[in-house]
Amino acid sequence: MKIHLKQIPPQGLHLDGDEDCPLQNLEAEGIRCAGQLHYSIDLGIAGGALWARGSLSQPVELSCVSCLEKFVHEIKVPAFAVHTELHGPETVDLTPFMREDLLLNLPAHPRCDRDGNRVCKGEKPETAKEDLKRKPDWSALDKLKLKR
Numbered sequence: 117m118k119i120h121l122k123q124i125p126p127q128g129l130h131l132d133g134d135e136d137c138p139l140q141n142l143e144a145e146g147i148r149c150a151g152q153l154h155y156s157i158d159l160g161i162a163g164g165a166l167w168a169r170g171s172l173s174q175p176v177e178l179s180c181v182s183c184l185e186k187f188v189h190e191i192k193v194p195a196f197a198v199h200t201e202l203h204g205p206e207t208v209d210l211t212p213f214m215r216e217d218l219l220l221n222l223p224a225h226p227r228c229d230r231d232g233n234r235v236c237k238g239e240k241p242e243t244a245k246e247d248l249k250r251k252p253d254w255s256a257l258d259k260l261k262l263k264r
């Protein structure tokens with residue numbers, strides 16, 4: 117997303133729209149673009165620097181760490197913020213900043229049920245562990261009952 121500095125009026129500029137997904141070529145990482153990037157940002161120039169503030173959202177397809185199924189997750193960046201010094205060129209590309217903030221907001225261990233709108237078919241490791249722990253206790257109790 118290239119910003120032409122000459123197009124920014126003194127009072128700043130509000131931009132709302134969609135752009136091509138900036139997270140291309142991450143398929144090896146298990147991340148696939150599942151739609152366009154949506155942005156809603158304010159920007160302006162102050163003291164020889166460009167600033168931008170706003171929010172981003174980007175739907176991506178991820179693989180669940182538990183059931184390995186693919187699911188669509190919307191990466192949300194509620195407080196996108198950029199402050200970059202201007203060194204002469206008339207355009208500033210915000211795409212690298214957007215890409216970085218989107219990646220920072222990616223879930224480290226994506227689970228398909230994280231948004232609560234589907235049930236993961238994978239094992240829930242914590243519950244499984246609890247079951248293993250409980251079984252010996254119950255067998256001990258059964259033996260106790262038999263003796264009486």
Ligand SMILES: [Zn+2]
Binds near residue numbers: 181184185238
């Ligand atoms: Zn799952």
